[in-house]
Amino acid sequence: MSLLLRYRELALAVIIAIMVTGIGAYAPAFVGLDNILRVFNDTSILAMLALAQMMVILTRGIDLSTASNLALSGMISASLAQNYPDLPVITYIALAIATGLLLGLINGAFISLLGIPPIVMTLGTLSVFRGMIVVYGGGNQVNASEMGEVFQAFPKVTLLGLSSLFWIMAAVAIAVWLFLNMTRTGRAIYAVGGNPVAARYCGIDLGRQQLIVYTVAGTISGLCGYLWVSRYGVAYSEIASGYELTVIAACVIGGVSIAGGVGTVTGTLLGALFLGVIVNALPVMQITPFWQMAISGAVILAAVIVNARAEKRDVKLILPEARRTAAGGVR
Amino acid sequence: MTMAKRTVVADTAPRRVSDRLLRWETILVLLLVLVIVGNTAISPYFLDLYNLSDATYNFSEKAIVALGMAFLIIVREIDLSVAAIIAVASLATGLVAQMGAGLPILLLVGPLVGIACGAFNGFLVTRLALPSIVVTIGTMSLFRGIAQVVLGDQVINKYPSSYTAIGQTYAIDWPPLPYSFLIFLIFAVVFAAVLHRTAIGRKLYAIGNNPTAARFSGIPVDRIRFWLFVLTGALAGLAATLLTARIGSTRPNIALGWELEIITMVILGGVSIAGGSGTIPGVVLAVFILGLITFGLSLINVPGIVISVILGCLLITSIAVPIIIRRLLNRRQP
């Protein structure tokens, strides 16, 4: 555990700084306070989802159903607002969180109790959750005008210029950080992803950790479901379609290893920020949004290549001259 | 363990009927029968030969790619970019059509572009030793992004009728077999022969079960994996050619989400996501099961997204039920 940014994260932060400066030189509006705040607000949902996905990937799993969970939770919450627009906003939020938790629990239960591979299970729930929107609502779409004031007001509340989205994300980030670094369960997650056999030998049960991370991930997705729907003012079956891959991309860029056991909150947040800056920069630089996917793809590939280089495999140092020139072992 | 006694080793294990019955493929056959019976019950139009033949249009292109994907998953790799390769290959076909190219070129461009994309994937995975899941998430964005950049929100729909005929007419008139379905059947036979009866197939299973031991046994693991990515890319390119001919147009979101359907075909077909096991007959059965369920439900106007719920549940149940049964059986034994 280290409070200081480790080498990889420092490099990522520097890259983002360079990017921002570069774009700012080309289009000064980009580095205006307005825009910077907008970047943070826009990236908050992605950041939260990335933190959720990171915990799952730490256990050597993956959650392809995040976006579908978000969509269904958001839809259910919006439907409540459509029918009862004057409830306190906390009810809508609570319903979305509860739905997300339940959906995450379904994933976690099947994966931990039945041992279904995570990629297969969440591939299935990806379709099932999203499909349930139509099964439940019959192709219904909830528009801004139908959601009611209370429902949509919350994301617009600002503090120090940053919307509540940002502050919720900050709270979630701190909570996740505390969980992963300061609780025994959090450390168990790193152990179980790093070496499941060794973890079992230490008395840590993979199943329990899986149940926890998928449920927590689902809960965060549910929360983001409300935030997404209330912010963009629309709820229908195709929202956030395909977004799970953007979320995984943010994790990869942030240094989370797909092999499990490696990843930090700081890194993941930087990864999300990186993508957020790119998405925001395109219109500023007057590049059509059509470039977004291609650039994302190139960035992901670059990040994966860099990460792999960083995890260089050990070279066997047998010859004395080789051992002398290499940095000595550990004293 | 004394040295004097020499054991006599039999050639094969004694055959038991239960072995045959408990195989995944048998369960798939039963499931297929169920699907056919069920569909016949809910719609009188199901068992019409021409309807069934038309149904194959919807899954043949994906099925062709699924054959390649099966090989990849057997060697513990995966390719999430196949749908994006279809998009890029379709784009290339469209551009070439706009330049007035003839039929042969129109047919070849797709697979060629697919080969290039597959080679790119293969290079990153084998030469740079990167995990295929994240590489193909990246190339998925990159390839489809290229299609978006070039096309924007335009659509290419000027294709010569000689080309679209390939996607819209029957190759053989009776029994009515569309080109795409016929190609799938032929490829399925070839792939099955390769996997189950040739040296290459043996090597694939070895790599999937223990890549290190495979390498020590002289198997060129990286070279094989590279060519499997190229193969899958080529199949995706071929699928693009057929798909574009069928719908007669190219747009950037063509085949959106297809990679997940293709992977579902492979997993339902009994190929383990952990690698090293699975059969082509299983994948073929899964293709039919998924395809006929989709077709049958669409005949009674069930919306596509609801069908995807059913298919998602089917995928999960098909993996969960054998595990549950195995647990119950183990509990019974002393």
Added chain:
Amino acid sequence: MSAIINQPPPQGGGPVLSLRNVSKTFPGVRALHDVSFDLLAGEVTALIGENGAGKSTIVKILTGIYVPDGGDVIAGGIARKFYSPRDSWGAGIAAIHQETVMFDELSVAENIFTGHMPVTGSGLVDWKGMREKAGDLLKRIDADFSPDALLKQLSVAQKHMVEITRALSHDASVIIMDEPTAALSRNEIEDLYRIVDQLKSQGRAIVFISHKFDEIFQVADRFVCLRDGEKVGEGLIADVTEAELVSLMVGRPIDQVFPKRDIKLGDTVLKVQGLSNPTEFADISFELRRGEILGFYGLVGAGRSEAMQCLFGMTAPSAGTVMLEGHAIRIRAPADAIAAGISYVPEDRQQQGVVLPLGIRHNMTLASISQHVKNWFLSKSSELDTVRALGTRLDVRAAHWEQTLSELSGGNQQKVVIAKWLAAKPKVVILDEPTKGIDVGSKAAVHDFIGELAEEGLAVILVSSELPEIMGLSDRVIVMQEGRIAASFERGAWSAEKIVTAATGARKAA
């Protein structure tokens, strides 16, 4: 279930741990039957037996991986059942495994305390306290690295020390060591003996599992011998000889005499010159004749396997030439080596030699599969011919040729691997630690077989760390030390002292 935590070892009097009539059966296999013995405080008990005798089953029962079907494990005077590793930790039992089972990406302190981390009053992880405690424990065994170091930065011996420290952190009264010296150098083994003495003086009971008799006689006080799941002997080490132990293990006296052969050596078939790799080995040159057995001796980590794997094409050399039967050959991949007639039986059977989920036939034909292709398709009858011939010749014991390799014993798996490489019709066979981790009976069979190979005109390179084996079988011995050839001896002009001195490096003493 685990009510007793941090139980200090009893002072004198009763045993620390007892097994009473413990039995364990798996479908079709009776792993343990009615085994009873005691572990006393401050003593090292060697647990010996062939592979499959039941040693690892006992370890798994004691560490909570298996639950016995019958009998009791009595810890601290109470009959216990361990349903999980946590239970056995709680009862004061710790184990150190052959391959360290720990977390490379976490720090030493975390590795020690995973599963029982100290917490502050508010329930959060007490990092400071954990680091301090780890530091204290490491000092106790004179470890020279910091608790903040990442595990992946440590050497194998240092990782073992972390495992021992982990056992100490649980204040374990019973410490099981399973083949702990497998990857250690001479110096590190001495360190380990010193630690064992310290643990003994602290009153802990130690279970020492090893195939190396010299270590057993050096470090153990008592022994318990298992054969086919039953206890066949126990007593004081001081009261027995090695030969007696071996005959207890096997059930009959075994002649450790190696087959006497009188072979006329043929032409030079392999000539290696200046084979080098930037970090692993340099200037490896030797010649090999038909019918010859060339031994490669050295300490673990001397670079022998690396040199052989490079010769075989697994890695690329930075310099050097290889000539086979007079022709220079370029080996860029194992397939080239195999085509040229070189076979390599790897050291790590599980990871490199066998494909466990596949059957015997599939495994045996894997390196020579192209021999069985007729008209593009594989011929099962052709495969079975080869499999039957080689399998019978090597005396592979199995129910049928399709049997999954994971169901065979270690010795039989090794036979299948050797058969695989013979099926490739080699001219040169490189055997890398061919008898590592297999039972005495299979060992003798493999030794006989190596002799047969030489008689048939194959050229054999035998890489081994067992002096008796190397001296018993080889015509010549090349000793490697720190990546280079240190010495070379002919049969008749060598002695154990000379060989070992060369392997450890004469300069060291100066």
